[in-house]
Amino acid sequence: MDQASRKPLYSVIQEDIRERIQNGDLKPGDKIPTEHELKEQFKVSRMTISTAMIHLTKEGLIRRIPGKGTFVAERPENGESSGTAQSSSTGKASEAARNVADEQRKIGLVMPNIDSMFAMRIVDSVQRALNERQYSLTMALTNNSKKQERAAIRELIEAGVSGLIIFPVDDNAYNDEILSLKLRQFPFVLIDRYLPGIETHFVGSDNQAGARLAVSHLWDLGHRDIAVCSGIDFPTVTIRDRIDGYVKELTARGAMINPSLMLSDIDIQHLDFDQDHPLYRYIKARHATAYLALHNSIAILIYHAAKANGLKIPEDISIVSFDNPTSLQDEFAYFTYVDQSETVMGRTAAEMIVEIAEAATNSEGTESADYRKTVLQPVLKTNLTSMKARS
Numbered sequence: 001m002d003q004a005s006r007k008p009l010y011s012v013i014q015e016d017i018r019e020r021i022q023n024g025d026l027k028p029g030d031k032i033p034t035e036h037e038l039k040e041q042f043k044v045s046r047m048t049i050s051t052a053m054i055h056l057t058k059e060g061l062i063r064r065i066p067g068k069g070t071f072v073a074e075r076p077e078n079g080e081s082s083g084t085a086q087s088s089s090t091g092k093a094s095e096a097a098r099n100v101a102d103e104q105r106k107i108g109l110v111m112p113n114i115d116s117m118f119a120m121r122i123v124d125s126v127q128r129a130l131n132e133r134q135y136s137l138t139m140a141l142t143n144n145s146k147k148q149e150r151a152a153i154r155e156l157i158e159a160g161v162s163g164l165i166i167f168p169v170d171d172n173a174y175n176d177e178i179l180s181l182k183l184r185q186f187p188f189v190l191i192d193r194y195l196p197g198i199e200t201h202f203v204g205s206d207n208q209a210g211a212r213l214a215v216s217h218l219w220d221l222g223h224r225d226i227a228v229c230s231g232i233d234f235p236t237v238t239i240r241d242r243i244d245g246y247v248k249e250l251t252a253r254g255a256m257i258n259p260s261l262m263l264s265d266i267d268i269q270h271l272d273f274d275q276d277h278p279l280y281r282y283i284k285a286r287h288a289t290a291y292l293a294l295h296n297s298i299a300i301l302i303y304h305a306a307k308a309n310g311l312k313i314p315e316d317i318s319i320v321s322f323d324n325p326t327s328l329q330d331e332f333a334y335f336t337y338v339d340q341s342e343t344v345m346g347r348t349a350a351e352m353i354v355e356i357a358e359a360a361t362n363s364e365g366t367e368s369a370d371y372r373k374t375v376l377q378p379v380l381k382t383n384l385t386s387m388k389a390r391s
Contacts, residue, residue, distance in 0.1 A: 007357045009044050013052040021270055023063055032062055032070040063361070099336035106136045108156030112144040116296055117168075118323040118342050122191065125346030126165060133354050135162075144169050150177040163187035163357035165349045170236045174198065187357040191349045193238050201356060201373045203349040207238050210378035211245025211292065214320040214338055217380055219253055222389035223318060226250070227288035229260045229279075229298050235269040241293045242322065245335055261288055266298055283317070284309045289389050290318040296325035299335055303385075318386040321327070337384040339379045347372050 020026045033041070035049045042049070053070060056062045063073045107130055113119050123139065130137050138161060140152035149169050152193055154177065156164060166178060166188055181188050182200060189201040210227075218226050228246045230239050247257055248364035266279055270286045275281070299321030306317055313319060321337040352372060 003164070009042070010048045010052040010055065013038065013042055013044070016056050016060060017052070017056060018059070026072050026158075028071045028072050028074045032072065034069065053290075069340040074223045081086060105134060105189070106138055106159075106161045107350070107357070108153075108159070108164045110142060110149060110152050110156070110160035110164060111138045111139060112149075112167060112169050114144050116323070117326065118296060118340070121342045122167070122346040126350045127352035129347040130354070133350075135354060142169055146175050149175055153181065157186065161352040162361070163189070165189050165191055165353050167191050168193045168195075186358070187301060187353060187360050189349050189353045189356065191345060193236055196237055199251055199371045201352060201372050203345055203352060204238075205345065205378050207241035208245035208248065209296075210338040210340065211242040211389065212249040213380040214292050214322075214333075215246055215253075215377060217336070217382065218292070218318060218320060219255075219284055220320065221290075221386060222391075223290035224389075225258075225261060225288045226290045227263060228292045228294065229263045229266055229302065230294040231264075231266045231298060239294055246292060255354035266301065275308075279305045280308060283311070288317070290320070290386070291346065293321045295321060296321050296323045296335075296337070298338075299325050299385075314385050314387040315390075318389075321378075324381070325341045333381065333383045334385065336383045337379050339382050341376045341378070345376060351391075363370075375385065 017026070019031065024034070032053075035053070038049045038052075039045070043304065060204065063071050068222055107126075109123065109126055110121060111123065114123055127137050138156060138159060141154055142149040142152050146169050149166075153166070164181070164187070168175065168178065168190060177186070178195070178200075179191075179198070182198070189203060191202075192204050194200065194202045194204060215226060223302070228243060230243065238330055243262070246262075250257060263279070263282065279301060281301070291299075291302050293302055299319055302317075303313060306313055306319075311317055319335065321335045323340060324333050324337050324344065325335055326333060352381075356372070
């Protein structure tokens with residue numbers, strides 16, 4: 001590079017790429033060398049390359065597509081090209097550029113599993129919302145493994161998705177791959193679970209409010225010994241928020257917090273149990289008259305354990321679940337449950353990621369610093385598993 005010119009380094013790179021586009025070395029739809037390749041070619045910092053790319057984007061010469069790279073933009077109809085042969089060439093190149101844009105209309109969804117109706121409803125609503133916007137959905141399951149989650153994120157990006165909706169795995173520690181997405185400004189939205197202290201786009205439910213609704217309902221029915229049940233595989237922020245809501249509502253009611261009513265060692269991965277199962281013994285001892293299940297699988301386990309003990313629901317014990325454990329519609333649902341509006345949650349996440357991805361594509365390939373959060377207010381759906389406590 002000519003140091004005597006005293007031009008900013010980014011300007012030298014900008015002019016080089018501009019000339020290659022104008023003289024036809026790089027045609028509409030062609031992929032621009034990666035930032036790493038340009039960094040090696042010009043022996044400059046990544047920031048310098050990024051600055052040059054931003055200016056070229058402002059000029060309308062290049063188009064940055066998240067997850068795919070940077071491409072030469074289509075030439076305007078009143079551009080400098082002329083002649084039948086050149087127009088034909090430009091037309092083909094423009095078609096190639098449009099094909100690139102079409103290919104990028106794909107969103108990735110990362111889920112721990114889809115073994116509950118809650119997860120299935122999220123997937124279905126995301127799929128429907130994306131279809132309405134002419135986007136396709138590519139889904140990856142992580143089996144609740146941080147390692148598989150990391151691999152799934154990388155594979156989906158390599159597959160060319162424009163953005164990601166991520167339902168994080170159950171783990172106390174953040175996945176560094178999600179933090180990497182934030183640093184790289186790759187469009188993504190977290191659903192159901194957020195990262196405490198980390199600003200990201202997020203769609204979820206107010207879990208504290210949901211737990212307080214459930215406890216308030218049971219308290220008003222006369223229950224005073226209300227057990228809260230979580231699972232050993234769910235040390236997530238959502239569970240902590242639900243437990244906080246349980247504690248706050250009981251405290252607001254003037255009740256003492258009884259640690260023996262807080263069950264956190266229920267293994268929901270193994271729903272088969274016998275008389276030696278801790279939950280079976282706990283229910284048999286009649287420690288509680290009502291149970292708040294922080295996961296819908298736990299609600300089903302409590303139901304079966306109560307039946308195995310010869311207890312009637314809701315006459316002997318009441319159960320309130322987070323989310324509807326069954327596939328039945330509300331008017332036919334059996335369980336009293338906290339409705340987190342997972343269908344709305346999935347649709348909102350899909351609409352949000354499409355808007356964020358398209359904004360990133362159309363504005364220099366960078367994300368806005370303003371993170372969007374949608375927190376849905378839960379609703380208690382009263383059905384057949386809760387009733388007034390016996391005197």
